[in-house]
Amino acid sequence: QKEVEQDPGPLSVPEGAIVSLNCTYSNSAFQYFMWYRQYSRKGPELLMYTYSSGNKEDGRFTAQVDKSSKYISLFIRDSQPSDSATYLCAMSTSNDYKLSFGAGTTVTVRA
């Protein structure tokens, strides 16, 4: 089983739709959960950072963590064409510095 699995894309949604992105993980030592956005030929850019189970909201973005199910989600409300990018989930344990990434989901928001 892969350490971090991310729903494969690509996703194509109309402008204004809700985008739902998901990752599962197998390592119960993961304590810190992140979502990065990566535009074509650019580096990953941090969108959301969560530590505990539950929801965290930032503008149109909501990150959800369910540690009991080893499942995290990112929701994008009122999606815009500028949200078109690849979204990467990433995780780390409390013992190391490295981030473990999912494979990424490419999202296209159609105007």
Next chain:
Amino acid sequence: EPEVTQTPSHQVTQMGQEVILRCVPISNHLYFYWYRQILGQKVEFLVSFYNNEISEKSEIFDDQFSVERPDGSNFTLKIRSTKLEDSAMYFCASSRRGGRRETQYFGPGTRLLVL
């Protein structure tokens, strides 16, 4: 807004040649990282670096790789004898501290092609 910069943006090299990828982390950051992303695959951790020494490395980071902070601003990744499978996008990242809650800021990457 401060950002991580990387040079060159693209590099083409022959198999067996040495390459040095350069990064300028954000100025008040103390922890530095290299990741790579082979085309179509995940971003993979290579190494983290603090206080002029490696703090953590992955199994990918074997003897052909080395990192250095040659001065107060640059952070480099050297690949001594490149292989075809080293072709990838290499990302440098930095963070203010090494705590697990610290955000890692990524540069735009260097695309390395080994022929």
